[in-house]
Amino acid sequence: MPQKPESRIVKRCLEFLLALPRCEAHKIHGSEFTRTGEPDIDACLNGRSLKIEVKQPGQKPTAIQQKRLGDWAMAGAWATFVTSDMELASQMVRDELISEDQADVAFSRAGERRKKK
Numbered sequence: 001m002p003q004k005p006e007s008r009i010v011k012r013c014l015e016f017l018l019a020l021p022r023c024e025a026h027k028i029h030g031s032e033f034t035r036t037g038e039p040d041i042d043a044c045l046n047g048r049s050l051k052i053e054v055k056q057p058g059q060k061p062t063a064i065q066q067k068r069l070g071d072w073a074m075a076g077a078w079a080t081f082v083t084s085d086m087e088l089a090s091q092m093v094r095d096e097l098i099s100e101d102q103a104d105v106a107f108s109r110a111g112e113r114r115k116k117k
Contacts, residue, residue: 010040010054012085012110019109020102022046037064039072039079045097052088053081085110 017025025043043050051072072079089103
């Protein structure tokens with residue numbers, strides 16, 4: 001069964017995050033035990049909580065997703081939505097979570113992992 005376009009974006013974002021040093025990340029799968037509107041990706045980078053909602057280009061989070069991102073931000077997490085792994089990296093550099101060099105290295109590592117699969 002082919003992946004949905006959004007699933008491919010989530011996968012690429014996870015590959016990028018997991019290629020960063022001191023970063024752990026996973027996809028949040030919705031279930032009856034998951035709060036409605038939880039972001040797609042839960043990550044931790046250097047002790048900082050990251051909450052990332054992923055959308056296809058041109059789409060925006062729903063009202064409940066925006067509320068959950070806001071709740072996480074109020075609690076101190078870095079919370080955002082993105083439409084690509086490149087946008088994720090750009091926002092992380094902009095907000096000084098990583099440097100441009102770290103982003104470049106992570107993209108290189110993520111690409112090498114994809115080639116090995």
